[in-house]
Amino acid sequence: HSRRTTMKVLGICGSPRANGNTSFLLDKALEVAKAQGCEVEKVMLHGKQISGCTDCRKCHEPGRGTQCVLQDDMLPIYRKILDADVVINATPVYFWHMTSQMKSYLDRWTAFYGSDWAVHKEFADNMHAKKIATIVVCGDTNLATCDPVVKSFNCTETGLCWGGAVRASAQDIGDAAKNQTAINEITEMVTSLLKN
Numbered sequence: 001h002s003r004r005t006t007m008k009v010l011g012i013c014g015s016p017r018a019n020g021n022t023s024f025l026l027d028k029a030l031e032v033a034k035a036q037g038c039e040v041e042k043v044m045l046h047g048k049q050i051s052g053c054t055d056c057r058k059c060h061e062p063g064r065g066t067q068c069v070l071q072d073d074m075l076p077i078y079r080k081i082l083d084a085d086v087v088i089n090a091t092p093v094y095f096w097h098m099t100s101q102m103k104s105y106l107d108r109w110t111a112f113y114g115s116d117w118a119v120h121k122e123f124a125d126n127m128h129a130k131k132i133a134t135i136v137v138c139g140d141t142n143l144a145t146c147d148p149v150v151k152s153f154n155c156t157e158t159g160l161c162w163g164g165a166v167r168a169s170a171q172d173i174g175d176a177a178k179n180q181t182a183i184n185e186i187t188e189m190v191t192s193l194l195k196n
Contacts, residue, residue, distance in 0.1 A: 007033075007085040007086065009041075010080050010086070012042075012043050012045065012087065012102075013026050014046075014091035014099045014102025015090070015092050018046070020092065020173055021170035021174075022092045023044070024176045024177060025166070025170075025176050030042055030088075032190040033194065045105055049072045050105050050108065051104065055110075066123075078112075081130075085129075086130070086133065088133045089102065090134065090137075093137065093140075098152065130161060131193050132160050133164050134150060134165045136149045136165060137168045137169075138168075141169050143169060146168075147167075166182060168182035
């Protein structure tokens with residue numbers, strides 16, 4: 001199929017704070033993408049009804065990919081993921097892991113896969129061409145605190161294209177705006193993601 005000329009970058013924010021550090025850094029990433037000619041969209045997970053995966057395995061059946069039995073706000077997000085060339089997942093660290101909002105969303109990615117954990121064939125070309133990246137924000141100055149979350153998002157084991165991660169330290173609202181290192185790393189990561 002013909003490749004569209006304008007890349008689409010989807011940002012998913014797992015923070016419950018609309019004006020928090022994670023949202024700020026994701027906005028920076030999307031600004032970089034927009035400045036480079038991309039179409040961008042941001043989804044705030046907070047306030048959406050996204051239930052946790054129940055492991056019913058209906059979505060593993062052939063031809064049922066993304067046809068989750070849970071009829072909630074994840075269904076339109078599946079379409080946004082499929083339509084995007086790049087997906088940037090951003091979350092703060094809560095109790096040494098991602099937020100509950102982000103965890104429910106990530107677990108529901110199960111619907112892209114069959115029982116053998118290969119991407120459903122109807123999405124295979126699309127998903128294998130997609131780049132996945134993450135921004136993880138912790139209140140700790142030791143950025144290794146972010147590593148368990150980064151590992152959860154590193155989808156290379158499931159056949160997707162890992163685009164990298166930015167780990168940032170920011171505690172109070174406004175701290176991320178002062179973290180020039182993180183802002184620079186985000187600019188570099190996004191610029192790299194947009195190269196073919």
